[in-house]
Amino acid sequence: ISQMKKDPENLPVTKTFLKFDTVITIKLFGDKDADKHLQEIDQLLDRIDGQINMYNMQSVINQVNASAGKKAVTVPDETFRLVKKSMEYAHDTEGAFNPAIGALVKLWxxxxxxxxxxxxxxxxxxxxxxxxxxxxxxxxxxxxxxxxSGMSIDLGAIGKGYAADLIADYLRGEKVESALIDLGGSSITTIGSKPGGADWHIGIQEPDQLRGEDIGTIPLKNNTISTSGVYERYFVFDGIRYHHILDSKTGVPTRNGILSVTIIGGTAAAGDALTTAAIVKGLKEGISYLEKKTDTEGIFITEDKKIYITSGLHGKFKLTNPNYTLAT
Ligand code: ADP
Ligand code: MG
Ligand code: MG
Known part of the structure; x- marks a missing residue:
C-alpha cells in the first residue's frame, strides 16, 4: 500500500520511526499538540514492542514462549487482549490464521x-x-x-495491525481530526478525512514489483487497510518459491495462486490477521469468508494478474495498472 498525492496546502507534521522491524510513519494534520502526540506514540511503540515482538528476546511473548510446557506466565493486559483476540481470529478462520504457528515458522x-x-x-x-x-x-x-514444550506464539501476522489500532485509539482519544498511520506500508489507518474533508486515496501495491507501482487505488475515510503478500520474504529451492505465509494444516507455505490480499474495514488488527488467513484460505473460500462479514471488503491478486474484489468495492476500487484485469 502506498499513499497517493501530496498536498502542499496542508503540510502535516510527519515522523518516521524504525521500530517493530519496520518503518512506521505518522502524519498529523492541523494538530496543535503534534509534538506531544508523537512522543506518546514513540513510548507506546516501545511498550508494545517490549510485549509482543518475538525478535526482541526480552519481550513478554518470548517469556511466555520460554515457559512452554512448564508454566503459565502472567502478562500485561494489552498482551493478554491481543492473544485473546488472536484466538478468536483463529477460531473464526478455522485455523487459517494461527497464532500458535511459531514452531513451524522457526523450522522453515x-x-x-x-x-x-x-x-x-x-x-x-x-x-x-x-x-x-x-x-x-x-x-x-x-x-x-x-x-x-517447544511451542511458541507468533504474533507476526497481527502485531502491526494491533499497534496501529492502539495508535489510532490514542489519537482519537486526543481528538486529533486528521491523521495517517502507516506501519511498513502494509497497514494504513486513517483518522478522519484529509484536511478539507476529501477522502484519502490509498494505492494498492503491485505484488510483482516490490515497493514499485500500484495496481489501483481505493478511497478511504476514517478507516483501515491492510495488505499481506507472498512476495516479500521467501527462498527459492528447486525452482519453487517458498514464502513466509504457512498453512498450519499442511505445515508448508501456501501455493494456491494468490499473490496478495488486501482488506479494508474493521480494526487494523483484524485486517492484519485476516489478510494472512485469506491467503491461506485461497481465492474461493477467502472471498466467501469476507463476503459474510459486513464490515470488511477484500482485494485478491492472483499469479495470472487478475484482481478479485468483494461486492462492496464495486465502483470504489479504481484499477490503474494496465497489466492487470479486474475479474468479474
Ligand atoms: P507481514 O509480514 O507482511 O506483516 P503477515 O501479516 O501475513 O505479513 O504476517 C506474516 C508472518 O506471520 C510470518 O512471517 C509468520 O511469522 C507469521 N505467520 C505465517 N503464517 C501464519 C499463519 N497461517 N497464521 C498466523 N501467522 C502466520
Ligand atoms: Mg497479517
Ligand atoms: Mg502483517
Missing amino acids: GIGNGGEHPPAEHLIEQAKSLSQYSDIELNENKSSIKLVK
Whole structure:
C-alpha cells in the first residue's frame, strides 16, 4: 500500500520511526499538540514492542514462549487482549490464521536464514507443536500457558495491525481530526478525512514489483487497510518459491495462486490477521469468508494478474495498472 498525492496546502507534521522491524510513519494534520502526540506514540511503540515482538528476546511473548510446557506466565493486559483476540481470529478462520504457528515458522526460517524445505518428519513434529488449542488463557489471572514444550506464539501476522489500532485509539482519544498511520506500508489507518474533508486515496501495491507501482487505488475515510503478500520474504529451492505465509494444516507455505490480499474495514488488527488467513484460505473460500462479514471488503491478486474484489468495492476500487484485469 502506498499513499497517493501530496498536498502542499496542508503540510502535516510527519515522523518516521524504525521500530517493530519496520518503518512506521505518522502524519498529523492541523494538530496543535503534534509534538506531544508523537512522543506518546514513540513510548507506546516501545511498550508494545517490549510485549509482543518475538525478535526482541526480552519481550513478554518470548517469556511466555520460554515457559512452554512448564508454566503459565502472567502478562500485561494489552498482551493478554491481543492473544485473546488472536484466538478468536483463529477460531473464526478455522485455523487459517494461527497464532500458535511459531514452531513451524522457526523450522522453515523463511527470511531468517532458511534455504531449503525441512525434512518431512520435522514438519510433522512442528505441526503437532503448532496447535492453537494448546494455548491456554486464564482471564482472571491474565496469564497464558503453552501446553507443550517447544511451542511458541507468533504474533507476526497481527502485531502491526494491533499497534496501529492502539495508535489510532490514542489519537482519537486526543481528538486529533486528521491523521495517517502507516506501519511498513502494509497497514494504513486513517483518522478522519484529509484536511478539507476529501477522502484519502490509498494505492494498492503491485505484488510483482516490490515497493514499485500500484495496481489501483481505493478511497478511504476514517478507516483501515491492510495488505499481506507472498512476495516479500521467501527462498527459492528447486525452482519453487517458498514464502513466509504457512498453512498450519499442511505445515508448508501456501501455493494456491494468490499473490496478495488486501482488506479494508474493521480494526487494523483484524485486517492484519485476516489478510494472512485469506491467503491461506485461497481465492474461493477467502472471498466467501469476507463476503459474510459486513464490515470488511477484500482485494485478491492472483499469479495470472487478475484482481478479485468483494461486492462492496464495486465502483470504489479504481484499477490503474494496465497489466492487470479486474475479474468479474
Ligand atoms: P507481514 O509480514 O507482511 O506483516 P503477515 O501479516 O501475513 O505479513 O504476517 C506474516 C508472518 O506471520 C510470518 O512471517 C509468520 O511469522 C507469521 N505467520 C505465517 N503464517 C501464519 C499463519 N497461517 N497464521 C498466523 N501467522 C502466520
Ligand atoms: Mg497479517
Ligand atoms: Mg502483517
